[in-house]
Amino acid sequence: MSWTWDPTLYAGSAAHYVVGRVPYPPSVASALVNAVPLDGRQRLLDVGCGPGSLTLLLAPHVAEAIGVDADGDMLVEAARLGARLPNVRWVRLRAEELPADLPAVDVVTFAQSFHWMDRPRVAAAVRRMLRPGGALVHVGATTHEGIEPHGDLPFPRPPRESVARLVEGYLGPVRRAGQGVLPSGTGGGEDDVFRAAGFSGPSRFEVEGRVVERSVEEVASSVYSLSSSAPHLFGARVAAFDAELRALLVDASDEGRFSEQMRSITLSLWR
Structure with a gap:
């Protein structure tokens, strides 16, 4: 049976997604300002915007930014984060409903x-x-x-393999989604x-990855930000999982801090 989208895909993940x-680094906006280009007169549509991670980064460079997403909680977070930007609006709908x-x-x-979309239809x-x-x-x-680092890091890397085994112990070996x-x-x-x-293209631009510092809270939230380990999937056992997850993370870093080398970001521009 093929997978089909349902509204629980990211249920409970929105606040964790933000944390x-x-x-995205400012250099993503700089690259697009030069490549598109953006001069403050355009209207932007960010499809599957989540909590506005990219929408809000690009909003200062366009006349109007519209973020659309099927998850209402994601848009609540987006509206909170973008409350001071008058040129942004949020619309709850599936991409398949466009225009x-x-x-x-x-x-x-x-x-x-x-x-996540019916890609031919949405494109x-x-x-x-x-x-x-x-x-x-x-x-x-x-x-x-993150990815395998290019050199030494200031703090330990998050124990991602151990976290993956913990998730599998609760949810099973097959990736969950909604x-x-x-x-x-x-x-x-x-x-x-x-x-x-x-569309014709693409023109591709690479934004170099960087090393970031992360807290126990941020790494824990990164787990819950995934559709494959969204909070709702754990059901009544979410508190037990959370306790084990945080204990694992605390044991992995004496200072409660982690470092990760993020991979580069690829921007593919189509006309």
Whole structure:
């Protein structure tokens, strides 16, 4: 049986997403300002915006930013974080509902979100929403955890393998996602999907990864920020899991601090 989306995919994860995901660095905005380019006159549509991680970073560089997401709790967090930005609005809908009643846009972004969607349908929809000369940006990133570091780190790395074993002990070996499972993960081949929808490109830009410092709370939240270990999946055992998770993290660092080398971020620009 193939996996189908359902509203519980990130149930309970929104607040953890804000704490547990490493923010996109300002250099992402700088790269897009130069590459798109953005000069404060554009309208941006961020599809699958979550708590506005990318939307709010780019909002100061456009006339209007619209973030859409299917998870209402994510949008609550987005609205809280963006309360002082008058040019941002949030719309709760699935990407498959686009264009809904939204206006034409100059830039469409997908940041760690496109893989959850009916990709051919969504790509075709946003293609029709783009004004002439508009651009689509696909952001390839991993913000919940780091990679093998390039050198020594100031603090220990989070014990990710031990955490994965702990999650598996509670939820089983098959990756969970909402009410279903994803034994093989989500699909790839985004380039083929965009080309089939009529986009040309891509032009690719790399934003170098950086070393970040993380607390026990941030690492714990990074676990809950994942669809495969969202809080609701643990049911009545969530408190027991949380106690074991935090004990594991405390034991892994005498100072309660961790370091992670984040991987580079790929910005793929399509026209």
